[in-house]
Amino acid sequence: MPCADSARVTRTETLGPPETERLAAELAGRLAPGDVVLVSGELGAGKTTFVRGACRALGVRGPVTSPTFTIARRYEDGRVPVSHLDLYRLAGAHQEDPALLDDELGPGRIAFVEWPEADPEPLAGRPVAARVRLEHLGGDRRAVTIER
Ligand SMILES: Nc1ncnc2c1ncn2[C@@H]1O[C@H](COP(=O)(O)OP(=O)(O)OP(=O)(O)O)[C@@H](O)[C@H]1O
């Protein structure tokens, strides 16, 4: 059951991917174009699973898979254009153009960013609508903390 630490932070334990996707869908319903959502957590914690749930709720029907090797993917078939970023491979790079992600993080799109801490530079100064943290609790259990 959700346990509200404050009006803006919820921590929920999920028992499998569908529950994590449902939480993501709930968040997606509160998002608007221009919103950036940071999604953190260890390898395999469920970041991409969370983003997939959000994308489905936004009407994206095609595959939503990890963009680790491409840094960014765009989904244009939903109700709102969506960007899906994974900054894992930028870790330690610190040499990219600060405008690198401008197209993905533009005002007309909703953007989900996995591994935002790997390289915070391209995100600096951009308003963040929500921060999501996923933690392994053993087996298929995860703690999902959403801060809005
Ligand atoms: N409660 C749960 N919530 C989310 N995923 C779960 C849960 N239980 C099991 N899983 C499984 O854990 C895996 C999570 O993989 P996913 O790609 O979403 O993680 P990730 O955090 O994006 O990993 P990476 O760091 O490699 O990007 C999937 O195989 C998913 O089915």
Ligand SMILES: [Mg+2]
């Ligand atoms: Mg992932």
